[in-house]
Structure formats: C-alpha cells, structure tokens
Amino acid sequence: MSDNYLLMKAVDYVDDRYLGKYFSMKEKLSHQKIKRKKAIKWSINIAVCFLVVLIAVPVIMHFTQHNTPAPVIKYYDNIAEVRDDLGYDTLYSKLELNGASIMLSYKSDEDGNAQLDSPLQLKIGYSYSTEAGKDAVDYYILFDKDNVDDSYIGGYDEQGLTKIINGVTVHYSEIFDGSNHTQAKFIYEGNLYVIDIVSTDKIDLDHYLNSLLCD
Amino acid sequence: MATVNETKNTIIADEQIVELYWARDEKAIQFTDDKYGRFLYRIAYNILHDRLDCEECQNDTYRGIWNSIPPNRPEVFLIFISKIMRNIAGMKYRERTRKRKVPSEMTVCMDDLQCTLQSNDSPEAEYLAKELGRHINDYLCSLTDRQQYIFIGRFYMGDRLEIIAGELNVNVSTVHREIEKIKQGLKAYLERNGVYV
Numbered sequence: 251m252s253d254n255y256l257l258m259k260a261v262d263y264v265d266d267r268y269l270g271k272y273f274s275m276k277e278k279l280s281h282q283k284i285k286r287k288k289a290i291k292w293s294i295n296i297a298v299c300f301l302v303v304l305i306a307v308p309v310i311m312h313f314t315q316h317n318t319p320a321p322v323i324k325y326y327d328n329i330a331e332v333r334d335d336l337g338y339d340t341l342y343s344k345l346e347l348n349g350a351s352i353m354l355s356y357k358s359d360e361d362g363n364a365q366l367d368s369p370l371q372l373k374i375g376y377s378y379s380t381e382a383g384k385d386a387v388d389y390y391i392l393f394d395k396d397n398v399d400d401s402y403i404g405g406y407d408e409q410g411l412t413k414i415i416n417g418v419t420v421h422y423s424e425i426f427d428g429s430n431h432t433q434a435k436f437i438y439e440g441n442l443y444v445i446d447i448v449s450t451d452k453i454d455l456d457h458y459l460n461s462l463l464c465d
Numbered sequence: 466m467a468t469v470n471e472t473k474n475t476i477i478a479d480e481q482i483v484e485l486y487w488a489r490d491e492k493a494i495q496f497t498d499d500k501y502g503r504f505l506y507r508i509a510y511n512i513l514h515d516r517l518d519c520e521e522c523q524n525d526t527y528r529g530i531w532n533s534i535p536p537n538r539p540e541v542f543l544i545f546i547s548k549i550m551r552n553i554a555g556m557k558y559r560e561r562t563r564k565r566k567v568p569s570e571m572t573v574c575m576d577d578l579q580c581t582l583q584s585n586d587s588p589e590a591e592y593l594a595k596e597l598g599r600h601i602n603d604y605l606c607s608l609t610d611r612q613q614y615i616f617i618g619r620f621y622m623g624d625r626l627e628i629i630a631g632e633l634n635v636n637v638s639t640v641h642r643e644i645e646k647i648k649q650g651l652k653a654y655l656e657r658n659g660v661y662v
Binding site (some may be wrong): 254255256257258259260261262263264265266268269270271272273275279280282283286412 | 510541542544547548551552555558559562571572575576590591593594595597598599601602605610613614617618620621632633634
C-alpha cells in the first residue's frame, strides 16, 4: 500500500463523532456567513439611504426656495411715502411723479406682514408727454444688488453699451422692435437702478439719466 | 412514481430518505442526489480531480448506499454516505496512483501529512491503516473544535485552504499556520506512542 493511500485509509477511520461535529459546525458557519452578508447588505443600504437624504435634502430645499413666504406689495401715492417707509431718499426722490403708479415689494414675516427693513423691488410707472409723442417710463430699484447682471427686467440681449455720467457707469441697450425701447441700468449706493423706456418717438436717454445722476 | 421535477422541489429530511431506502423506494436515490449530490461530487473531486472518474464514483456511491440500507439504519445519513463516497473514491485513487500521480488536492494534503509520519511496507496494510486511524482519533481528542474542523476539512474532505479559510472567515495564512501546528502535534503524539517514524 502506498504511503498516501495508507494515510487516506487511516483518515477513513476518523470517528463519526468528529465527522458529526464537523458537519454541525459547517452548517453553523454557513448560517453565520449568511448573517454577515445580510448585515453588510443592510449596512450598505442604510449608508446609501443616509447619503441620498444628505444629498437630496439640500437639493429639494434649493428648488423649493420659492415656496418661502411670498413678498408683500405696498402701494404708495407719492414718492415721499416711499422715503418714509424706507427711511432714506432714493434717486427717484428728485423726480416730480404726481399721479405715478408706485409699488414696493417687501419680504414678509411669518404672519404675512411686510418687513420694512427688507425691501425687495420698487417700481414706479409714469408717462411723459414729449414734443413728438409719449414716453412710458418704468423706474425700478432692485435693492441690495451689487451687479448690473442681477437685473431680469427686459428679456433681450445685452448690447454691451455703456456711458459714464457723474462717475456712475450706466449700461444700456437700444431696441427697435416696432416701437422705440431703451433700458438702462446702474449700481448706486448698493442698489440696482433700472430705467425702462418705451416711446412713440426717439428716446432721449440722457435726459432721464441726467435727471437722476446730475445735481 | 414521482417525476424528477417533483422530487427536486421537495426538501426532505434525512430520516425520511433512510425510510425510503428501507422501503426499497427508488425515489430515495433521487432525493439523495438532489440533496447531497454536489457535496458527494466535491469529496470525489478533491481526491480524483477528474470529472468522469467523479461521476463514476458518484454512481457507485448511490449503488453502495442502496446496497447498505438496509440492513444499516445510519444515525447520521450525511456521515454514512460521505464515508461510502470517500472509500470508493479512495479505491479509484489507489488504482490511478499505481499508473501515475493523481494531481488532486488530496495528493497535496497526503504528501503534506506524509512529511509528518513514515510507514514501512507491510502485508497487513488494512490493519496498519486501522491502527493509524485509532491513533489519529486519539490525537483529535486533544484538539480544539476549531482545530478538529480544520483537520477534517483538510485531510478528510480534501478542501483547499482557501475554502476552509472562507468558511472560518479568516486569512489563508491563518489556516496554514493552524495546519502546521496540527501536523507538528500529530508527529509528536505518534512518536510518544511508538508509531514507527
């Protein structure tokens, strides 16, 4: 009998109790392995859920920001009332705007009341009669803006035109879309001013800008 | 008589399989194959490393079980059939090693164990194997459950170290170290008991 075969035969005589213990332990180890795999799988699932929540919550919050309390709009009869609520003069305080349509939006508090220390946008609509026709002017202030590109009024391509009036850089565009249309904007004392003019005749933009920026 | 598909879908207890053998119901063989076929094949493959030889041994094993039950009524069916398979595969192994060395895992583990002990050629080979087996049993008694598991897994089942390591959830190197320790311990035990070395 070869040595290997002798050994194989000898091991054949291993007692049944050791074989029984072996098979029992094998089954137990198999169950433990399944439990370990399940635990790892659950851990991964929980980690993935946690990660999804961690990412999804800020994303959802970002897209639902518009669901924050709606701004409150206040209407005014004259520009002096606007100054009273704001607590300071704007460039538009210089203008004679009798009968103008004046509205100012504010952030609202939890109760839906206007927070006067948080103005969002002022809009003054006024019509001027000129020698040739009429100019319909909308004066805007977008509060707390430091960049002219923060304006969303107009909806047309910027032409990149600028002029400097009394040290203030004014960006403007001239559009001819059947009517004369000009929009100018500039930053002044931390706010963005936008003047939007539609006229039946040629627009004298400098007239409007000088009335605001020159003494 | 139940179809193959019907038997495959039924998980049957070992005691019921034994009763089927006693009742001389051929479904017993199908149930044995469904439940333990892969396990028996693995024992044969670890010894022989040849698909055709393994399949032949598997068929011989089922015949051996059919011829053994009755009169036997094994307490643990799995141990009973694994011994039959091992015995049949071992005889096939002996037959093949007469012609050439068998490139199987069992050859590796027996070569490995042979470094521990040496024997002289004797006409009373079966008696020698039995005596050696008795000593191995006595030695196994001194081992921990885990060490017994590793010994049976490696030298009885012929499993690769990676398989045993995976089952115990340890590194292969850990299993290797344990086996070396077991071998050294067996050698010392056999020397103390006058087994020819």
